[in-house]
Amino acid sequence: QQQVKQSPQSLIVQKGGIPIINCAYENTAFDYFPWYQQFPGKGPALLIAIRPDVSEKKEGRFTISFNKSAKQFSLHIMDSQPGDSATYFCAASKGNFNKFYFGSGTKLNVKP
Amino acid sequence: ETGVTQSPTHLIKTRGQQVTLRCSSQSGHNTVSWYQQALGQGPQFIFQYYREEENGRGNFPPRFSGLQFPNYSSELNVNALELDDSALYLCASSKPRQGNTEAFFGQGTRLTVV
Numbered sequence: 001q002q003q004v005k006q007s008p009q010s011l012i013v014q015k016g017g018i019p020i021i022n023c024a025y026e027n028t029a030f031d032y033f034p035w036y037q038q039f040p041g042k043g044p045a046l047l048i049a050i051r052p053d054v055s056e057k058k059e060g061r062f063t064i065s066f067n068k069s070a071k072q073f074s075l076h077i078m079d080s081q082p083g084d085s086a087t088y089f090c091a092a093s094k095g096n097f098n099k100f101y102f103g104s105g106t107k108l109n110v111k112p
Numbered sequence: 113e114t115g116v117t118q119s120p121t122h123l124i125k126t127r128g129q130q131v132t133l134r135c136s137s138q139s140g141h142n143t144v145s146w147y148q149q150a151l152g153q154g155p156q157f158i159f160q161y162y163r164e165e166e167n168g169r170g171n172f173p174p175r176f177s178g179l180q181f182p183n184y185s186s187e188l189n190v191n192a193l194e195l196d197d198s199a200l201y202l203c204a205s206s207k208p209r210q211g212n213t214e215a216f217f218g219q220g221t222r223l224t225v226v
Binding site (some may be wrong): 004006032034036041042043044045046050089091093094096097098099100101102103104105 | 116118143145147152153154155156157160162167168170181191202204206208209214216217218219220
């Protein structure tokens with residue numbers, strides 16, 4: 001059973017557009033929701049993370065929206081740039097130890 | 113750079129062989145987690161080591177085993193390699209504490225089983 005479901009699988013936007021990636025989770029015990037960015041041949045890099053006590057978090061051009069009742073969260077990338085072209089993963093964990101359940105990933109292509 | 117280093121970066125092994133992958137955690141981090149990332153998939157949790165003890169395991173068979181050393185570096189061992197073990201193996205280091213569960217990944221080891 002997949003604990004975290006991610007969509008869409010791939011996304012193409014023009015430079016300056018706002019791609020939105022969605023994730024849904026099952027386990028209400030999850031209390032930490034990070035987003036990771038991965039370039040080909042590299043390990044995932046932490047972008048931004050949120051806890052369920054807030055509904056939104058912004059860091060630079062990246063925003064997480066969190067809906068606790070719907071068990072959903074999403075990543076918005078403002079003013080997207082070609083350098084943002086990468087695969088994005090949402091994840092979830094519970095407690096102090098970060099044993100992550102990852103989504104299946106979204107491959108983002110930002111066209112110039 | 114995350115300060116988490118993995119070696120080797122690439123490896124080719126034959127089915128049935130054994131392999132050892134290594135991970136040096138970020139300075140000050142006492143926890144290392146290992147993940148398997150198949151092509152086009154999200155990482156899957158293999159196991160975690162905290163202060164040299166296994167601290168949780170995912171749905172992987174016993175032929176996947178690990179070790180953590182006093183300096184908190186870690187090894188992942190896989191015995192009796194199968195073709196499906198071909199993947200990117202990632203380690204993540206962290207220092208779990210209340211309110212902070214950030215984890216930082218290494219660049220991974222690409223294992224190919226032929």
